[in-house]
Amino acid sequence: MTAVLARLQAFAHEHDYLPQADPPSAESQFVLDMLERHESHVRAYSPGNDLYAHRFAIALGNDSRADLLIRFDLRIYVVLAYRVSDTLHQLAVGDTRLWERSAHLRAVLNRHGLRELAFEEACTTLSERMLAHGFIDNTVLAYFFESA
Numbered sequence: 001m002t003a004v005l006a007r008l009q010a011f012a013h014e015h016d017y018l019p020q021a022d023p024p025s026a027e028s029q030f031v032l033d034m035l036e037r038h039e040s041h042v043r044a045y046s047p048g049n050d051l052y053a054h055r056f057a058i059a060l061g062n063d064s065r066a067d068l069l070i071r072f073d074l075r076i077y078v079v080l081a082y083r084v085s086d087t088l089h090q091l092a093v094g095d096t097r098l099w100e101r102s103a104h105l106r107a108v109l110n111r112h113g114l115r116e117l118a119f120e121e122a123c124t125t126l127s128e129r130m131l132a133h134g135f136i137d138n139t140v141l142a143y144f145f146e147s148a
Contacts, residue, residue: 001124002121004076004115004117004121005121005124005140007074008074008076008140008144009126011074012126012127012130012143012144013127016129017126017127017129017130017133017135017143018133019052019133019134019135019143019147020052020143020144021047021048021051021052021053022047022052022053022054022070022071022072022073022074023072023073024046025054025072025073027072028044028046028054028070028072031054031056031070031109031112032044032056034108034112035056035058035068035105035108038104038105038108039058039059039060039105041058041059042056042057042058043056043057043058044056044057045057050146050147051145051146052071052143052144052145052146052147053069053070053071053077053144053145053146054069054070054071054072055067055068055069055070055146056068056070058102058105060081060098060101060102061101062084063083063084063085064081064082064083064084064092064098064101065081065082065084065089066079066080066081066082066098066101066102066105067079067080067082068105068109069145069146070109070114071144071145072114074144075113075114075115076114076115076116076117076144077109077114077115077116077117078116078117078118078119078122078141078145079102079105079106079116079119080119081093081095081098081099081101081102082098083095083098093119117140121140122139122140122141122144122145123139123140123141124139124140125138125139126138126139126140126143130142130143134147135147
C-alpha cells in the first residue's frame, strides 16, 4: 500500500466511512481558469449528491474526453479518460493515446501541488461499512470522488 493510500484509508476510517464531500474552495475557480487556458471546452461541477470531489469535464477532441476529479482538501486527483462515440462514453483505462492527450492537464495539476491517484489505486477496496452508508461500492474512487 502506498503512503497516499494509507493516508486516505486513515481519513476514511476516522470519519467512520460516512460520506465526506470536498468543502467549497476558491481554489476550484483558480484551477478552472488554469485549465481553460489549456483547453477550450471545460465544464466545472461542484460536489453534490453522489459527487464528493470537484469535477472538471474536458473535451479532448470529437472522440474523447476526460473527467478530472479533484479533492482540494486532500490535494489529490484522479483522471478518468473516455472514448466518445455519439452518446456512448466508454471508460478508456490503459489507452495510451488518451493518456498522452491528457498529459498536459496532469502536468498543470501537478505544478499546482496536487498529486495524481492512478486509476488502479482508486479502485482499491476500503471497507464494507461504506455499503451500509449508501455507497454503491467500497472503493477509494467511490468514497473520495464519486459514488454514481
